[in-house]
Structures are given as structure tokens and as C-alpha cells.
Amino acid sequence: MKLKMSENSLFAILLRSPWWISMAIVVVITLLSFALLPKPYVAFGVMGGLPFLVIGILAARKQWHTPSPARVTEALTRAGAMSWRDFSALIEQAFLKQGYAVTRLNNPAADFQLVKGGRATLVSCKRWKAATHGIEALRDLVAAKEAQEAQQCSYLSLGPVSDTARRFAKAQGVALVFGVDLARLLLQK
Template sequence: MAKRRESGIDVVASMSWPVGLGLGLIAFIGIRYGIGWLLSVSGNPLLSLAGSQAASGIYAPFAWIAMLGCCIGALVSFLKRRGRRHLLTSQTGLGSLGAMSWQEFEQLAGEAFRRQGYAVEETGQGGADGGIDLVLRKGGMTTLVQCKQWRSQQVGVKIVREMFGLLVDQGADAVKIVALGEYTPDAQRFVRGKPIELMDGRTLLATVMKIQARTESEVALDKPVYFAAGVLTCLLIALILSPRSAQRLTAPDAHVEVSAPGTPAQLPALPIAPLRPMAAPATATVATQHAAATNQKIYQADTPLSGEELRAWEKRNRESMKILEKTTPELETK
């Protein structure tokens, strides 16, 4: 059965969700700033020009797309983790193992191995008809796993021979076959002296029960509040690292302050250059200054007129006006 082609989100979803969020933040910084920096230090004029354009934010949309894609992958990983944990905690006996679907049976086996320290890869190659369902890696060793949820049928030697052939073909170190039921005597004789482990339903159930007794310390990563806090932290860091947000946070102190209602806004004070004193003319001499002082006239206000003096002045003024009217010729008007 051909392996399904994985997307970038599938790759992130196969990781732990904190790792996926961290990868998204690293991708954001690398695309937003790393590309421009690498191009600018290349020494090539064309690449340096492309680096300056990248530094201006031309790749910012791609950085946000990578960040959001990793967040989506981390969300899928979080939901899968909760689902696998539910499978582990809900098992009570062989009856519950037989009641689940074959896909859930594979997920349960994978989670059981994951809790034992294995790095688990769900290949998607096995299906319901056979093949490699899981690939385990631990301590530099690779182990191939096939899961068989046969309720009323024993696992025969044919299945064991096929898995041994896959072990040789892919250069793996060991094989594990996990079955709900039991194995035929021929299958048990075939695995003697070979790196093949046969796990029946009772062995799997004992492993699950042992994991259930020590999983309380791992509940924190299964809580939605921790996942939401991780996503918000990554987005906040990305926003702070964005140039526009940084400019708003580091704006200069010269700004218009918002006043209370009814009071005028205070505008920033403009710098005023200091006034320079006017220098005295160099050609001024003591003689010219003395002459100007002597020629200066001082005017004093006249003393106010008395009543009789005022009437005499008005009389003389009227007489003068009459003489002026008689002696002045009239202007001709057209």
C-alpha cells in the first residue's frame, strides 16, 4: 500500500505541539529577517538589492503564512494528543480493546510506545490488510510495527514471515507485532532467535494499565489553556518583532499629548535659536557721540492756560481767520 504524500502541516502535526509552535516562530523570523540578511551580505549587487527589498517587508506575508501553518499543525497535534490520551485512559479490559476500530487500535498502540520513550511515526501504509503501521525509533534503533485487531482469528506464521522480510528489506533492527488475539504455534516457533516480538492483547493491556498509573504528570500539555497561551505567546512575539509595531513602541518623545476634554491640546515646543546682541558701530567716536548729545533738543510740555488767557487766545484766533479769509482769493470751480 503506497504511502500518502505528507504536507507541511502533516509534518508539524506529527510533532509535539510545543515543538510545532516553536518551529512556526523560527520560520517567521527566518523568512522575515533571515532571507534579507543572507542576500544583503552576499556581496552580489543584484542579491544585495533583493536583500534590501526583503528587509523592507516584501516577504512578510509569507512569514505570517508559515507561522499560521505551523499553528494549524500544532492544533492538529494537540487534538491528536488529546484523542490518544482518551484512548489510553478509557481502556478497562480486553472488551474495550475489541470494541474500538482498527484505526483506533493502531493509535492506541502508537501512543503506548510513545509513552515508553519511542519516537513514533504513523506511516499510513498498513491499513486493515497488513503492512507497516508504525515505525519506532529509540537509541539509534529502528523497529517496525504491525497491528492486528483480529477478534476471532489467530495471527499465523505467514504474517510473521512477511514482517521479517520487511525487516531485512528496509534494514530495520527489530519487529513488533501487536495483536488483539493470540498467535499460532508455528508463528511462535518462527520468531525464536530472531529480533521479532509478539505482543498479544493481554500484553498490550498490561502496558496500557501501567501507563495509566503514571500519566498524571503529563496532563498539563493536554489542557486547552496551555495550548491557547502558547499560540498567543508566539503571535505576540511575532507582532513585537514586526517593524511597524516596533516603530510604534519606540516612537520619539516629541508627540502631541491628548488633553482632558475642554482643555487645549499641548503641541510640542519648537526649538528657538538664541538672539544675538547687535554690535555697536565700530566708527562711532567720542566726538560724534558728544555732538549728538549737544544737538539733542529736550521738549517740555507747556503750562495749562487760565480761563482769561484761553478766551483771549480764541479771540485772536477768530480775528486771524477773518483776515485770512479776506486776503485769500477764492478758488474757481467749474
């Protein structure tokens, strides 16, 4: 079972923040525990920093694998200059490196079907260069997902989708892959 965390919870905010902020909180909690608590209770005070330590480690791990802003810009600029044939081949190779079985689809709503661990994911990326990404393409992708009985679907684009489309994607469980996430996919080694 996958637990969902509110986007505005303290831990969600810390996961998106630089890792050292969580580690600084751990240090402050530890110092305050030693300074303010009686000696027998210091260990309990220090344990209060444990969740922040875990969040700091998770944030550091995530940030360690995140490409620099310059590499993100370079990868997205390069992808924007590619033809569909080159871009689709690059995306196909990226998913193969992640261990997916990749099937190209002749479907206007979805370009690839990925299968890994018995779970099918439909991927739409043909409109990766579009200036605006609205709800229509996402509706078509969700309909294709249901028609093919896939468990998940992803929509790849160079630019972000509209707010309406973002809300629709969240409600329908469509993974939006753009910006840093798309660059990370394109820059896999």
C-alpha cells in the same frame, strides 16, 4: 550483551512464579543454615539464598506492575471493540509515552516504525482482532524489517499466535505482544 536463560531453568520458573515463593526459599535456606551448619559456616549457608532473594525482588517488581486479571480482560475487551483508527491511535500514544519517535507506515506488513536510542523497531498490529494468527503475517513483517533495515520488530494481537508462528517468531526474533503484555501497553498512564 544480553544473557539468555532457559525457559525451564529454576530461576526462569521462579521469575514466572509469585514472588513470595522465592522469598520462602530464602527463609528456608536461612533457617536450615542456622540449624545444620556449624556457627563459623552459617554466613556461607545464608549466602546460598542470595540468588533466590534477587529473583524474588525481580519477580516482585515485575508482578507489581502487572495489571490484575480483571483489568487485563477489560482492556482487551475494550480493544476488541475499537475501530482500527481508535486502536492505532491508542497504540501510537502508548509508544510515545515510552519515549519512542513514532512514524505511521503505509506498508501492508508493518503499521508503525518506532525509533528510540538510534534503534528502529517495526510494529505490526493491523490484524489485532484476527481469530487466528499464523506465520504469513510474521514472514511479511520480517521481510519488511530486513527491507527497512530495522533492528527489531513486534507483532501485536488480542489473541495468541499458532504454535508454528510462535516458533517462527522466536527463531526470527519477532517480539509477540498479546494478552497481559498488550494490556500492560494499553493501560499505561
